[in-house]
Amino acid sequence: MSLLSSALFNFKGQSIQSVTFEEDTHSVLVKCKRDRRCKVVDPETGAPRTIDHYVHRRLSDLPVSGRPCVIEIELAQTRDKLGRRLIEATDFVDKGGRYTKRFCHFISGLCRYMSILAVSKHLGIRWETVKNIDKAFLLSTLPALEPKKLTNLVHIGVDEVARAKGHDYMTVVYDLVSGQLIWVDHGRTSNVLIHFFEQLSPQTRDDIQAVSMDMGQSYQSAVRKALPNADIVFDRFHVMQNYSLLIRKERNKAFRKGTHDEKKMLKGTLFLLLKNAPKLSDKQSDRLDDLLESNKTLCTIYMLKEQLQALWNERNFDLMIEALEAWCQLAKKTRILSLINFADALWDRRVGICNYAKYRLTNARVEAGNVSIGLLRRRARGVRDTDYFKLKIRQTSVPDTHSTFYPEIKLM
Numbered sequence: 001m002s003l004l005s006s007a008l009f010n011f012k013g014q015s016i017q018s019v020t021f022e023e024d025t026h027s028v029l030v031k032c033k034r035d036r037r038c039k040v041v042d043p044e045t046g047a048p049r050t051i052d053h054y055v056h057r058r059l060s061d062l063p064v065s066g067r068p069c070v071i072e073i074e075l076a077q078t079r080d081k082l083g084r085r086l087i088e089a090t091d092f093v094d095k096g097g098r099y100t101k102r103f104c105h106f107i108s109g110l111c112r113y114m115s116i117l118a119v120s121k122h123l124g125i126r127w128e129t130v131k132n133i134d135k136a137f138l139l140s141t142l143p144a145l146e147p148k149k150l151t152n153l154v155h156i157g158v159d160e161v162a163r164a165k166g167h168d169y170m171t172v173v174y175d176l177v178s179g180q181l182i183w184v185d186h187g188r189t190s191n192v193l194i195h196f197f198e199q200l201s202p203q204t205r206d207d208i209q210a211v212s213m214d215m216g217q218s219y220q221s222a223v224r225k226a227l228p229n230a231d232i233v234f235d236r237f238h239v240m241q242n243y244s245l246l247i248r249k250e251r252n253k254a255f256r257k258g259t260h261d262e263k264k265m266l267k268g269t270l271f272l273l274l275k276n277a278p279k280l281s282d283k284q285s286d287r288l289d290d291l292l293e294s295n296k297t298l299c300t301i302y303m304l305k306e307q308l309q310a311l312w313n314e315r316n317f318d319l320m321i322e323a324l325e326a327w328c329q330l331a332k333k334t335r336i337l338s339l340i341n342f343a344d345a346l347w348d349r350r351v352g353i354c355n356y357a358k359y360r361l362t363n364a365r366v367e368a369g370n371v372s373i374g375l376l377r378r379r380a381r382g383v384r385d386t387d388y389f390k391l392k393i394r395q396t397s398v399p400d401t402h403s404t405f406y407p408e409i410k411l412m
Contacts, residue, residue, distance in 0.1 A: 011092045013038040014073050027068040034074040040088050049078040061100045108137040109404030115379040138391040147199035157212040157366040158219050160188040161373050163389045179365045181397035184390050190222040197226035212361045214238040234352040235363040236312050246338050247273050265294055300334050320354040372396040
């Protein structure tokens with residue numbers, strides 16, 4: 001055969017006999033014959049084995065010029081001491097597999113950026129088969145998450161993600177110094193996080209100074225139990241997110257109770273109330289001013305939002321505590337029930353909130369990872385395999401270093 005064919009289909013232990021185009025299936029068929037010069041050896045002892053006979057197997061390989069490619073190979077079958085039939089192993093296909101390893105690598109590379117359904121349609125392979133190939137490839141190639149080997153952890157971030165909205169929650173843990181995902185597990189209870197901490201070495205646990213998280217109770221109890229010397233830092237993003245929900249509810253209440261003219265004024269203003277004042281255009285600022293002049297409650301809530309954001313500019317813990325206390329007292333004087341309840345909740349969590357001034361920690365890296373997971377969730381629509389979803393989450397933290405289509409090209 002030509003040098004080109006040998007270069008394209010260089011399978012160890014196989015010699016190419018023919019390359020033809022099959023009209024009925026519109027595919028390329030490559031027929032190979034086992035190279036008789038290659039001996040069959042016992043994988044455990046290395047001793048040569050006697051060949052009983054040869055078997056043929058067809059494998060799917062990388063497409064050739066936009067055509068499906070099928071490789072017909074010849075494998076030696078031997079018998080062991082117990083008389084069992086054994087087919088020789090090869091380095092280009094897994095035992096019992098129907099797809100070459102390089103084709104599986106190609107499929108997994110596509111699944112990183114495309115939905116399983118799209119890959120299935122483009123390659124003409126069943127949806128379930130594509131998912132199983134990607135899952136098996138990730139299992140064999142992703143670096144293991146081994147908490148026992150982790151060292152030099154100082155600041156970590158913890159959050160929850162869901163495979164689908166309201167379904168199959170998982171806990172993710174990031175090293176906030178390196179930005180790397182260091183743990184993902186099924187569930188969002190305190191026991192899940194405690195299980196992670198218990199796998200760390202005693203020295204690593206002692207080295208952790210602060211844990212950034214939302215204000216959920218389960219993760220707090222896990223940290224207090226397993227890391228008694230670590231400080232809890234409530235993520236500022238989640239604090240402001242909760243305040244944004246308050247704004248949304250009060251605006252909706254005003255809309256429901258408003259007159260026709262008031263409803264007209266409120267329509268399309270939620271974005272203006274939530275956006276930071278310096279980022280508003282002149283036209284948006286004028287419209288917001290008109291709204292705040294017409295609605296005293298929303299005006300009060302908006303002004304307190306701007307003051308709440310300023311808390312995170314305080315230089316140290318004590319000053320931030322003082323500023324938070326002043327804000328809470330001001331919120332309670334408004335006699336707006338939602339503000340009073342929010343102020344009480346903040347004051348109950350004042351230590352975790354003001355610990356920000358000590359460490360200047362946020363869950364920004366965690367949230368960036370969650371954005372990637374959100375994109376993954378949309379691509380994995382229809383996937384109910386939680387273990388597979390965990391693998392895909394782990395994959396998001398591993399940079400893609402080489403091109404899927406041209407493996408020799410490094411991605412910058």
